[in-house]
Amino acid sequence: MAPAGSALHTPMMRNHTTATPDGLATVPLLDLLANRFSASDFDPHHELDAAAVDVLLDAARRAPSAGNSQPWSFIAGRRGDRVHDALVRHLAPSTRMWAPRAALLIANLAHRYIDTDTAGGTEELIEYSEFAHYDLGQAVAHLTVQAASMGLSVHQFRAFDRDAVAAEFEVPTTWEVVTMAAIGYPHGDSPRVPAGGHASSTADRRSVADVTWAAAAHGF
């Protein structure tokens, strides 16, 4: 943990609006970010059309990446199609209780190593980008913000069989299935705990002061 508090940078948060010392509200936090949450259950009757999936992936692909390396790819299945069926088969039992109810399941892939056929046939794996995970995280985050603007919740998870998904979709060893996401309308009864809220321990966030490196404690 970073030491808390910095004399140079004193957080001045007030609800979702940052206020100046004289009380004038200045810069609002985007509602999209303030109200975003990961639904714990989804409306099992809601469906997404292909065009909506496209716009989500369009948001993802536009994310920044190191040297514009774009080290991401996505396996997207809509409830009822064969891709969705296959993804569901490889969910962990705990995840299988809720994730299939979402209209969309996506497996998020990172380009970890240079593809062998472009590396001159060597069998040694050469890192594609040291930022492959970091940039995949950025892409999924951009998708998440777009989803929020469409009233959709994105719940990312790790509880699935990575190797089975990779085998099922013939993912080469140079790519890694990193996470999955369930995307859809939240179920009416599911908890709606916004990011940074305090209603649930899992939604608690470290404060702005706590995520700000305490430079003052180190002589600054």
Next chain:
Amino acid sequence: MAPAGSALHTPMMRNHTTATPDGLATVPLLDLLANRFSASDFDPHHELDAAAVDVLLDAARRAPSAGNSQPWSFIAGRRGDRVHDALVRHLAPSTRMWAPRAALLIANLAHRYIDTDTAGGTEELIEYSEFAHYDLGQAVAHLTVQAASMGLSVHQFRAFDRDAVAAEFEVPTTWEVVTMAAIGYPHGDSPRVPAGGHASSTADRRSVADVTWAAAAHGF
């Protein structure tokens, strides 16, 4: 690269709006995402106040993370303060030509290993989260979206001395300085190439079809 094209999921992009087959526009891509870009130069007279920095970090801290692990911390320096001066000293020569002109420099830290004092005194480094980089990427992405809403551009980079920044700010070995970001108003003459645009090779993006895993090619 993922094989292109999928019979199950045919991209139907039209500018920034996704259209249904009958031509009705349905879901727009957020302007914040469509118009975002990484400025190559910044307005050297623009300043950000502490409240604006707070709201950027507030956006970052609200990002989702694996098990709500929040494996991130930020060293933020505003042009003219001692943190900024110290960060500038450790930029690579190529970066030092433009990044110090931004109103704000942030070093982005990932929590890679469990802190020794919470691990029972063992000297062996135990991974804090396998998603530390991924989640830091998400946090910086959320900050980037908030910045866009404030008219600010975020330009992330790697061209700095990680070890020197870590030493300067006494970052423990359990944390890693992963990236830095320059944040401010774009300079009037700097290229304004939106994400996914085609005016610059560095802004080119793989298409929606290309980032969608071609399930059809694998029997789906």
